[in-house]
Amino acid sequence: MNWYAGFESAVTENVPLAPKTWFNVGGPARYFVEPEDVAQAAAILLRLRENDIPIYVLGSGANLLISDDGVNGAVIHPSHSAFKTIEFQGRNVAAGAGTDVQQLIRQCAHKGLSGLECLAGIPGTVGGEIRMNAGGAFGDIGSQVLDVTVMDLNGQSYTRQRDDLVFEYRHSNITAKLILAATFELIPDDPNRIAEKVKEIWMFKRNSQPLAENNAGCIFKNSNGTSAGQLIDKTGLKGLRIGGAEVSTRHANFIVAKPGCKAADIQALIAQVRKRVQEKFAVILETEVVIW
Ligand SMILES: Cc1cc2nc3c(=O)[nH]c(=O)nc-3n(C[C@H](O)[C@H](O)[C@H](O)COP(=O)(O)OP(=O)(O)OC[C@H]3O[C@@H](n4cnc5c(N)ncnc54)[C@H](O)[C@@H]3O)c2cc1C
Structure with missing residues (x-):
């Protein structure tokens, strides 16, 4: 018997997450859970906990980067009308x-x-x-x-x-x-x-903002009131590209995902930007985007 017996209508296996995020990259969710209401959400959370399955919660995916391997756990999506x-x-x-x-x-x-x-x-x-x-x-x-x-x-x-x-x-x-x-x-x-x-x-x-391209808003948090975008801009990184990921030429704190972009490209670009800004300003940028 699998862990979601009795909740079959709410749980789907191996659901691609890319189309559910604004970056439109990344792999699938092992379990994708759309509870019908609060009572069912409670019962499912309990069941997940009993089975030691990691739990993630998805909104509209506007601040998320899903890794190419996807998520080995249950992604709860409160998308039913009750929510x-x-x-x-x-x-x-x-x-x-x-x-x-x-x-x-x-x-x-x-x-x-x-x-x-x-x-x-x-x-x-x-x-x-x-x-x-x-x-x-x-x-x-x-x-x-x-x-x-x-x-x-x-x-x-x-x-x-x-x-x-x-x-x-x-x-x-x-x-x-x-x-x-x-x-x-x-x-x-x-x-x-x-x-x-x-x-x-x-x-x-x-x-x-580069609203016409796939992105997840600001990648980094401002650092003690200093604009992360300005630090990236002053480091000369606008337009820097790794694979299909590019530092937006419009807003330096945005990364845009070009066609064919992989989550790994974005992760590599995040690491590169962080390294270059640290070298120039001795500031370690913290990500605002949530990475799964
Ligand atoms: C073009 C663009 C512009 C943006 N501009 C801004 C901006 O100006 N200011 C700003 O702050 N952000 C901005 N963002 C980022 C994004 O809009 C925000 O972070 C927003 O809060 C994400 O909401 P979401 O529902 O998409 O959350 P998701 O991206 O789905 O999730 C974000 C985090 O919230 C958690 N979460 C989602 N729903 C729930 C829930 N029901 N219960 C518990 N945890 C939950 C997730 O687990 C994750 O940790 C921008 C994004 C884009 C794409």
Whole structure:
């Protein structure tokens, strides 16, 4: 009997992960798990734990580099409708972890609720953006969070309140494996003004990032407030290429995957960029992109 007996409808074996990520490279997941609801997610997590199977959680794959060998474990993808709910209550909105953040921003703008537009143009799900504390020059997701509901490896879910949560630059103190949902506290504003702000931020990003090519956003974190992109640019690495991976000529902290690119090309380019920046500036860049 295999470990997922009773959960056959939620588990698929050997699923290619490349098309599920923005880089569009990398190998398959040994097990790809799409739970139907929270109760099934809990039961599956417990079963995975009992069987010592490593667990990974996939959002929209906008910050992920999957290695060419793929993932020898179970990749949980909260993609069913039970994880994509959006519920408004006064000035608060509760959203499931699988909710697309751009869709959430649009609905909030329509309702005249401001706060999430700082995330315009940042691809991701609510779960992925909370995990990474996604954001940028205009603000981050953590600043709007009222509470986050999570599930631990025992399948227990609980809600953590704002007072207990710490959101820092591309990091939060949430350690539970699976984020299930979050509630955001927003500010009433004119829907047209919010929509204008969304458009402005979107245009800013479109003009500064290589959005037409496969990429995973910023590869490295800024280092103590120093822009990683500027360090890479000043090292003269824009356009540096290994195999199908290239340091974007548009934004030095982006790597773009050209047709035929392998995950190994991107990993080699990351190592090369890190080495060259360290040689020039004595700064060791830490990756922002999550590598599986
Ligand atoms: C063109 C482009 C522009 C970008 N610009 C920005 C930017 O300006 N600012 C910024 O911060 N980021 C940016 N990014 C990176 C990316 O958008 C963010 O990191 C986003 O948070 C990724 O969300 P995701 O759902 O795709 O997560 P994934 O990439 O799928 O996963 C990222 C991490 O979150 C974890 N995770 C995902 N879902 C869950 C969950 N439900 N529970 C627990 N853990 C989970 C994963 O295990 C992984 O560790 C950009 C990416 C691209 C491609």
